Amino acid sequence: AQTVTQSQPEMSVQEAETVTLSCTYDTSESDYYLFWYKQPPSRQMILVIRQEAYKQQNATENRFSVNFQKAAKSFSLKISDSQLGDAAMYFCAYRPAYTGNQFYFGTGTSLTVIP
């Protein structure tokens, strides 16, 4: 069974500081994709960053970067220089590359940014 686990229901960070959100997943697939989505109070799910499992290099998007550890099945998100607009619910998601198109979502981490 493919599951995605986010062990931190809530996190907080001081503005301009760095925070890391954790995500682990369970799969028997060797090729897959991992995503971090942000959902602000407006409910609109927005893609933050994407990682292909076959790539060893960690993905980065401006202030957002991931630490992808394939052997450990770990996919954490680091937010640098946190801004007030980063406050949101963050969901980690997994999708197998070949066996179906379903996305599997974690339970989410609510991030608060303290001014």
Next chain:
Amino acid sequence: SAVISQKPSRDICQRGTSLTIQCQVDSQVTMMFWYRQQPGQSLTLIATANQGSEATYESGFVIDKFPISRPNLTFSTLTVSNMSPEDSSIYLCSAKGTGMNTEAFFGQGTRLTVV
């Protein structure tokens, strides 16, 4: 990327009635999905909307309760039938593009309250 328009954005309905939620994508997509999300919680997949055939429902969801249509590659509807207060939730439409590594795109969600 794809832009998804979902409507209505919110509604308050009487128990026993039905509500149809519409989802329009601005480009052709291969897969469309419908999710339910309780406030502050993760996404639960209701079904995958298949173009030209019946939707594929996840365990715990049935066609009689959640009929889905997908008449073409850019449009889908989800009906919540014979509503009860337990159906109060956020309903999200999602779509995936044609590429192997594409992410899921989301509509703004529909906040449904059944009274």
